[in-house]
Every structure is written in C-alpha cells, then in structure tokens.
Amino acid sequence: MTTHDLDLDLDLTLPAAVATTATARPTNAAPSAVTAPPAISVDALSIGYSSGGRIVPTVIEASFEVPTGSTTALVGESGSGKTTIASAISGLLADNARWLTGGVHLLGQDVSRLGERGWQAVRGSILGYVPQDPLGSLDPLQTVGGHVSESVRQARDVPEREARRVARELLETVHIADAGRKLAAYPHELSGGQLQRVLIAGALAGNPSVLVADEPTSALDVTVQKRVLDLLEELREELSLSVLLITHDLSLAAERSDRVVVLQHGRVVEQGASAQVVASPSAPYTLQLFRDVPAMTPQKYATARAALQTRREGTASGAAVQVTALSKSFDGAHRVLEDVDVTVRRGEIHALVGESGSGKTTLARIIAGLTAFDTGTVEVSGTPRPRTPAAVNPDPSALQLVYQNPLAALDPRRRVVDLVAEPLRIGGTTKAESRTRAQALLRQVGISEEAAARLIGRLSGGQRQRVAIARALILSPSTLVLDEPTSALDVTVQAQIIDLLFALRAEDPALTMLFISHDLSLVRQISDSMTVLQRGRVVDQGPAAEVFASPGSAYTRQLIEAIPRAPGARA
Incomplete structure (x- = not known):
C-alpha cells in the first residue's frame, strides 16, 4: 500500500468568500508625483x-x-x-x-x-x-x-x-x-x-x-x-x-507580505497582491501549496480521523503509554520535568507541544527508554520502564523512536535497505529474509528499489524521513514516538510525510503515535489529543479540539495566537 492508495475524502477548495474579507496590508511608501523605482527589480x-x-x-x-x-x-x-x-x-x-x-x-x-x-x-x-x-x-x-x-x-x-x-x-x-x-x-x-x-x-x-x-x-x-x-x-x-x-510557508507569506x-x-508561476493570490490563486502549484500548509487547511484530516475513530471502537482500548508524576533533573539541580502526567491512548495521535527547552525531547527519550528519570513511573504497553535505562530496548515491538534528524541518527556508510534491515538482523533473521522484508516496507513508505540501494546521504530530506519511519516500523511496533519528524522539511514534503502516517494508520488503526512538535498549526491538523509543556510542567491537556477551542492556560493561548492567520484559512 502506498500513500496514493489512501482516499482522505478532503474538501480543500478555497472559499470564494475570502475575496470579501482579505485586505491588503498598508505599506509605508510615501506618495509622490514622480514614481520611484522599485526597491528590487x-x-x-x-x-x-x-x-x-x-x-x-x-x-x-x-x-x-x-x-x-x-x-x-x-x-x-x-x-x-x-x-x-x-x-x-x-x-x-x-x-x-x-x-x-x-x-x-x-x-x-x-x-x-x-x-x-x-x-x-x-x-x-x-x-x-x-x-x-x-x-x-x-x-x-x-x-x-x-x-x-x-x-x-x-x-x-x-x-x-x-x-x-x-x-x-x-x-x-x-x-x-x-x-x-x-x-x-x-x-x-x-x-x-x-x-x-x-x-x-x-x-x-x-x-x-x-x-x-x-x-x-x-x-x-x-x-x-x-x-x-x-x-x-x-x-x-x-x-x-x-x-x-x-x-516556503504560504500562510506566513500571506499574513506577513503585501505581495507574493x-x-x-x-520559474515564477504566479505573483500579485497577497490578498488577491489567497482569494483567487490561478496556478495549480499555488493551490497545492495552500493544501499543504496546515494553517490554511486545519480540517484536512478531520474525515480520516473520524473514520479511524469509528474503526477503533470496539477494539482493545486503554493506554499505550502512561506517564505518572514523572520528574527529571540534570546534575541533580536543573529540573527539566516536574510532576508530569501523560496518557497516550491506543490508536491515537497524541501531540506533545511546547517551545524549545520545555522538556519535550527529554520526555520522549524517557518514554523510549533512552534516558533515566528521577521519580514517577513510565509504562509502555503495560510494562514499567526502569528508572535507569537498559543497554538495549527490552521490547522493541512495543515502541520505536523516529529521530528528528535521520542523517545524524543513521550510519552514512550503509545502504538504505541495510539500514532498515538491521534491526531484523540483530534479532536473528537471515540476511536474505531481512533484506526482502526491508525492501517491501521501503516500497510501502514510497522508497523505490533504486533509492533503497543508495547511501542515506544521497537521498532528499523527505526520503530520509521515510527511511527513518521504515526502520522504526520494521519490527512492527505498536507505538511510534516521532520527535519533530517534519521540522526540517518544507511544507510540501511535510504534507507527504503526514499523508504517509495517515496511510499507515488506515492500514493499522491500533498504531499509536506520540508526535512531538512546536508547530501548533500541524498539531491542530493531525492530533487526536495533546499535552502542552511549559518549562517542564504540564499546563494543558485533553482532546486537541477542546484545547484549541478553550485553552486552559495563558501560555497555550499564546502558542495558539502565534499560528499564522492567513486570509482564507479554514477553521
């Protein structure tokens, strides 16, 4: 199955009413009888x-x-x-x-x-x-x-x-x-x-x-x-x-510029006043950029999420990840996490959000069993994590981590197919069987056989992220922890990765994802539930739609208000 096989049943046409609400931003150019030359031509x-x-x-x-x-x-x-x-x-x-x-x-x-x-x-x-x-x-x-x-x-x-x-x-x-x-x-x-x-x-x-x-x-x-x-x-x-x-962000451009x-x-495929381009984009590529920017289409995956929720009803429920009263400090002094409670339910995308330094990545590494913690408990699929992590993942089929930077996390000297097959080989699977299964999974995530034979450094950013996801999936884990998996990608490639994640969920509705991100517009678009961290403390939590509609803290309201408000964004 590829991402093209998934019909998300989306309504992405841009509203005609935008033309009546979008207004040009004022400039500080002084009127003159003699037309001044453009600043840049x-x-x-x-x-x-x-x-x-x-x-x-x-x-x-x-x-x-x-x-x-x-x-x-x-x-x-x-x-x-x-x-x-x-x-x-x-x-x-x-x-x-x-x-x-x-x-x-x-x-x-x-x-x-x-x-x-x-x-x-x-x-x-x-x-x-x-x-x-x-x-x-x-x-x-x-x-x-x-x-x-x-x-x-x-x-x-x-x-x-x-x-x-x-x-x-x-x-x-x-x-x-x-x-x-x-x-x-x-x-x-x-x-x-x-x-x-x-x-x-x-x-x-x-x-x-x-x-x-x-x-x-x-x-x-x-x-x-x-x-x-x-x-x-x-x-x-x-x-x-x-x-x-x-x-690369059309919503940011529309909000912050006079012209686009x-x-x-x-090649220049379209240009004009920002309000005009937003209201009546003429190039198919511009329309695609609108579809790819989360701030412009916050309801893009609403139908897919609802369908997945229906499919999950009646199946095994409960928590895939349970964090209770967790605290973590470095050097016994600098407190990074304090009394944190997080519940990630099976089959959901749970977003963990907050600014840099809020403790998101530290919490993700603790859940993945890579970082020790001081007090509290962490359970993955009902199994407690030790406070001091083991040398190897004790249950790789329960949870896998997808790193933010695949190029830094994966061996640049090995071919892509071997990188993906490696966890199977470590588990004792034969080289031939490992490579066969890795090739099949790479095709599933959109990596061709030709690309699979390359070194990871020879792939594009989007391809590298697909390889990282394939490597995490090769042992069929029930939970993925994705640490800022799209932060270094442009919006078009980001949309392709998110489409892939929803395709994987459609194939396995029980697949759970803890999605770490600072991009609130993306979180609003894809997540079922969310936790907001500020300086290591939970300040908001619950179903994503409820948190966005009625944030419980001033900090969360500040994050939401910072989302680009491009004319024509669909609520």
Whole structure:
C-alpha cells in the first residue's frame, strides 16, 4: 500500500468568500508625483550551476518587483530557486553559479555585473542580507559583538570603538535584552531567536534601504517566529525598509507580505497582491501549496480521523503509554520535568507541544527508554520502564523512536535497505529474509528499489524521513514516538510525510503515535489529543479540539495566537 492508495475524502477548495474579507496590508511608501523605482527589480533572470562540465539551470527567466516600502514574499518548496535568486540579488552567488540571462536592479541601479568591489559599496549600505542558518553563518569562536562590529566596520568604515558602540545600539534596535552583556557572548550561549536577531542586527549595520531575509524563521518555535516577524515588520515601518522575505510557508507569506511571488522549478508561476493570490490563486502549484500548509487547511484530516475513530471502537482500548508524576533533573539541580502526567491512548495521535527547552525531547527519550528519570513511573504497553535505562530496548515491538534528524541518527556508510534491515538482523533473521522484508516496507513508505540501494546521504530530506519511519516500523511496533519528524522539511514534503502516517494508520488503526512538535498549526491538523509543556510542567491537556477551542492556560493561548492567520484559512 502506498500513500496514493489512501482516499482522505478532503474538501480543500478555497472559499470564494475570502475575496470579501482579505485586505491588503498598508505599506509605508510615501506618495509622490514622480514614481520611484522599485526597491528590487528582477527581469528575466536565469541562473545555472556548473556541474560535470555542463550547466544545470536552476532559475529560468524569473521576473518580479519589490515595490519601495513594502514586503514581498518569495515562496516555493526546496529546490525551487528561492535562495539562488536571493543570492543573485545580494551578490552572494556560489563560485559555480553562472548568470545566464536577465538582470537585477536595486533602487534603479543595475547590479547584474558588479564585481566584489562594487558589491562592497552596495552590500550593507543599500542592501542588507539575513541568512537562513544562524549557527552556520556565525563563527562559533567569535563573540556576538565581534560579528556585529565587523559588519559595522565594513559598512561604515569607522574605528573599532565606534563600531562597538553602533553594534550595541543595533542589538538594542532588534530588542535583545541586556545588549551590553550579549556583545561578549558566543553564539552557542544564545537562543535561536536571539541568534536570528543578531543576524538581523548585522544586516542593518550600514543603514540599508533594502532587506533580503532568507527563511529567517524556518527553525524557530511558533512564538519565537512570531516575535522575529513582528520585529521585521516593526523595522520596515520605522526604518522605511523594503523587504524581500524568502519562505516556503504560504500562510506566513500571506499574513506577513503585501505581495507574493510563487516559484516552481525555477520559474515564477504566479505573483500579485497577497490578498488577491489567497482569494483567487490561478496556478495549480499555488493551490497545492495552500493544501499543504496546515494553517490554511486545519480540517484536512478531520474525515480520516473520524473514520479511524469509528474503526477503533470496539477494539482493545486503554493506554499505550502512561506517564505518572514523572520528574527529571540534570546534575541533580536543573529540573527539566516536574510532576508530569501523560496518557497516550491506543490508536491515537497524541501531540506533545511546547517551545524549545520545555522538556519535550527529554520526555520522549524517557518514554523510549533512552534516558533515566528521577521519580514517577513510565509504562509502555503495560510494562514499567526502569528508572535507569537498559543497554538495549527490552521490547522493541512495543515502541520505536523516529529521530528528528535521520542523517545524524543513521550510519552514512550503509545502504538504505541495510539500514532498515538491521534491526531484523540483530534479532536473528537471515540476511536474505531481512533484506526482502526491508525492501517491501521501503516500497510501502514510497522508497523505490533504486533509492533503497543508495547511501542515506544521497537521498532528499523527505526520503530520509521515510527511511527513518521504515526502520522504526520494521519490527512492527505498536507505538511510534516521532520527535519533530517534519521540522526540517518544507511544507510540501511535510504534507507527504503526514499523508504517509495517515496511510499507515488506515492500514493499522491500533498504531499509536506520540508526535512531538512546536508547530501548533500541524498539531491542530493531525492530533487526536495533546499535552502542552511549559518549562517542564504540564499546563494543558485533553482532546486537541477542546484545547484549541478553550485553552486552559495563558501560555497555550499564546502558542495558539502565534499560528499564522492567513486570509482564507479554514477553521
């Protein structure tokens, strides 16, 4: 059975009434008798990458504008060409990139053929660039103050002492508390949201007029995402910035931008005012993006969940996982979990949610038997977990863990089919039988025989996650613990993984899933019940629909309010 065999009976057409409710966001562009040039103008841009003696096109005749004083969102799945366009606009193309056709203008100035010296005069003073990955963009051996001061010196050509003073002001501008102390901190000492603000501060070092933000919130909790996006909007208004926001999330784009440009396979397939694109999308690909974004279609799996509930009635019920009065501390001091009670019923998807640092992953590892705990009890399929975990999983058929990062969790030197077959081989199954069963399961989760023969590093992110799920399923466990299984995936691939999970549930309605996520829109879409953790304590719990309709804590209300409110989202 494949994911295409499952008919979820979904009504995903977008409501015509959206056109009467969606309104354009105001911009801060001042009216003028003389029309100002766009902040960014991309005209018939084509870019390819040199590989193996040939040039592979990545962006194909893309054209769009970012009006002065506004925010334009560039939307598309991974590989669509978003970052390549952002790099071309910012003068940061890779060495093997080839500019094939077209041009780019910034505030009317042609920057298509600028050399590095020309870009030094533009980057920082005219254009600021916010990269996607803070930890990958910041030197771990350099302080925050060193990073921002260096950006200031390059953009303004001022002495080091003056650069340090401006760096502190910039940290204050982006609302980093205790900015003077944070200047001396190293990147690993700051949270993800603080690191993103540091990157924004660096991008503002030369008082630019144009800001390019490349997926600035892709790895952040929903509440931190909201604060960062609020900050960008505040800066746009206060500093008269023009913003190009790169994102794969159409709901976020619709909520936060004046205009939307949709990319598919390097081509612009749709563009226009955000409200117009949401109300009347013309490209099939845009419609698919709407279907794939949980915030836009919160009821996507409602029919499938109801059907599964009906099938489960009359079968064995009770708890697949029971956690009672659980507490856990590290080094005997730092309390991570305190007096936690969680019940995961057989056949349900139970979501465990909360911001980074709330204790979600620690609780998941305790339930999986990988981490010790101090007090309380944990039962899986009625069997108590010891407080100190055993060297190996005592009952692998009861529960398996699907890790957040398959590439880090699986041996990169082994072929995919062998990775999936390995648990069977450990259990004594012959090599031939193990490989046969692994091949069958890989086909079930949508991995071809050709892909199964590759190394895990040769697969896409979505394929790797499917392999991780297959490996967890090879011993036919009754419960899966999925730790942020879609957090690193774009919305289209995420939707494919969720479709797969529902296909597996349709085949086995008793399959239980503990789903750990910080994405409240996804949790609302797929979960039957949920537990909300805040700093290691349970602050809300119950059927998911009830928690979302009537949250019991201010913290849960804050999480729910941070979900993007794109025009046209269906309740």
